[in-house]
Amino acid sequence: MQQAPSSSCATPGVTRRIVIAGGGYAGTTLAVNLGRKLKGVPDVEVMLIEPNPCQQALSELDLVAVGPARSEFCELWHPTVFKDLPVTVCYNRVDAVHPERHVVTVGPRGEATEEVAYWRLAIATGAIAFVPPVPGLKEHAVTMWSVADAQELQRRGEAQFRVAATLKDPAQRARALSFTVIGGGATGIEIVGTLAQLLPKRMRAFGLDPADLRVRLIEGRPDILFDLGPKLRERAKRRLAKLGVELFTGSMVSSVEADAVHLADGTVVDSSVLVFCGGAKADPDAVGWGLEADPGGRLLTSAVCKSPVHDDIYIVGDVAAFRDPETKKTIPMLAQFAIREAEHTAGNIIREVRGEAPTPFMPTMHGEFVSVGPSWGVGWMFGMNLSGLPAIIMKRLTYVLYWWQVGGIPLAVKRLREMLGMQR
Numbered sequence: 216m217q218q219a220p221s222s223s224c225a226t227p228g229v230t231r232r233i234v235i236a237g238g239g240y241a242g243t244t245l246a247v248n249l250g251r252k253l254k255g256v257p258d259v260e261v262m263l264i265e266p267n268p269c270q271q272a273l274s275e276l277d278l279v280a281v282g283p284a285r286s287e288f289c290e291l292w293h294p295t296v297f298k299d300l301p302v303t304v305c306y307n308r309v310d311a312v313h314p315e316r317h318v319v320t321v322g323p324r325g326e327a328t329e330e331v332a333y334w335r336l337a338i339a340t341g342a343i344a345f346v347p348p349v350p351g352l353k354e355h356a357v358t359m360w361s362v363a364d365a366q367e368l369q370r371r372g373e374a375q376f377r378v379a380a381t382l383k384d385p386a387q388r389a390r391a392l393s394f395t396v397i398g399g400g401a402t403g404i405e406i407v408g409t410l411a412q413l414l415p416k417r418m419r420a421f422g423l424d425p426a427d428l429r430v431r432l433i434e435g436r437p438d439i440l441f442d443l444g445p446k447l448r449e450r451a452k453r454r455l456a457k458l459g460v461e462l463f464t465g466s467m468v469s470s471v472e473a474d475a476v477h478l479a480d481g482t483v484v485d486s487s488v489l490v491f492c493g494g495a496k497a498d499p500d501a502v503g504w505g506l507e508a509d510p511g512g513r514l515l516t517s518a519v520c521k522s523p524v525h526d527d528i529y530i531v532g533d534v535a536a537f538r539d540p541e542t543k544k545t546i547p548m549l550a551q552f553a554i555r556e557a558e559h560t561a562g563n564i565i566r567e568v569r570g571e572a573p574t575p576f577m578p579t580m581h582g583e584f585v586s587v588g589p590s591w592g593v594g595w596m597f598g599m600n601l602s603g604l605p606a607i608i609m610k611r612l613t614y615v616l617y618w619w620q621v622g623g624i625p626l627a628v629k630r631l632r633e634m635l636g637m638q639r
């Protein structure tokens with residue numbers, strides 16, 4: 216039996232402590248499900264270790280970046296979520312995992328000294344934006360991976376409005392009002408669509424003419440939205456054209472300056488505000504925790520979402536390289552998979568608490584929706600293609616459903632009301 220550690224995070228004397236590292240989609244879902252189902256079970260503690268007091272629900276970040284939504288729209292506050300649940304939330308970070316001793320070290324990077332023992336550990340530390348080493352890219356582009364990123368984009372956009380308002384020369388003004396998004400996957404399309412649809416309204420507030428706005432999307436592959444079928448891609452492209460977005464597909468970025476993006480074919484794209492949505496990589500810290508990783512840095516898992524080597528460690532969400540047993544491919548970094556893995560893992564941990572064996576996870580995808588501007592979307596569900604209003608309704612409903620699953624009816628109703636308010 217493991218010794219309970221002396222720790223400001225942990226409740227002393229508990230022998231079956233379930234530690235969850237990371238409170239994003241996967242970690243929060245797991246903690247909520249375990250908290251609800253293990254209420255009153257003796258000698259079990261559920262502990263969530265997460266540095267932020269809220270989960271940042273990233274899928275609607277574009278609405279914060281351009282304005283109709285305030286930051287709270289994407290922030291699921293843990294004190295509210297765990298108010299009535301027996302979950303110990305420790306606002307800190309896991310610095311290291313010591314599988315051989317069954318403890319995690321908690322605290323600031325390089326200075327962590329506090330140890331917390333676990334009976335089961337779930338690693339759910341997600342992913343971060345990956346910026347390739349293209350000259351100038353890191354210095355000049357804003358990534359889109361947090362509410363702070365969205366606020367930074369908003370700040371840069373408004374700073375350019377102030378500059379443009381002072382310029383008499385139309386060409387200079389258009390250059391000052393040039394917004395470029397790199398990356399034609401779902402995140403890039405959502406950001407570029409929302410910029411193109413909402414910036415004109417914001418510009419009028421600054422006395423600017425929306426005709427001066429330039430919105431561009433650069434994608435290295437020959438087409439956008441590679442995960443969707445060709446028909447849906449065409450519809451998305453028609454919508455982007457209607458919103459005035461200029462597309463550069465099959466175009467690799469070779470270098471970036473403060474006001475321009477250089478493409479490999481020699482094209483120079485004016486760009487005063489640049490957003491990079493070109494990639495993600497699994498939490499780089501987790502790779503150093505002594506667990507096996509795939510070449511992309513995602514931690515390998517067994518069919519039951521555990522480390523193949525350490526039977527008391529689960530790995531869920533973006534940080535996990537779970538292989539779909541049917542397609543033999545690693546499942547994509549998507550919230551819908553993170554949530555399902557976490558729900559399944561909650562069931563498995565409860566089985567283990569009862570002394571039963573965990574069961575394999577079977578990933579399924581019932582649909583996928585991408586917004587192209589705040590009031591239009593494209594996607595599919597149960598084999599059926601949708602676009603326009605039905606698709607955007609489905610995307611927003613999925614978001615509300617998540618708030619309902621983890622926060623209950625009051626939070627879901629709040630989000631729904633805010634969404635309806637934004638459509639006015």
Ligand SMILES: Cc1cc2nc3c(=O)[nH]c(=O)nc-3n(C[C@H](O)[C@H](O)[C@H](O)COP(=O)(O)OP(=O)(O)OC[C@H]3O[C@@H](n4cnc5c(N)ncnc54)[C@H](O)[C@@H]3O)c2cc1C
Nearest residue numbers: 237239240241274308309340341532533548549550551553
């Ligand atoms: C802009 C954007 C839009 C997206 N839109 C969609 C969409 O429409 N649909 C969809 O399905 N997916 C979407 N995704 C992907 C989706 O957000 C991710 O797949 C999802 O967040 C993964 O959940 P997670 O719990 O694994 O990681 P996250 O939600 O990223 O959570 C990880 C958590 O771990 C914490 N953490 C990190 N390191 C540590 C540590 N050392 N110790 C403790 N805690 C730590 C972090 O603070 C964070 O809270 C989008 C992603 C982005 C960036």
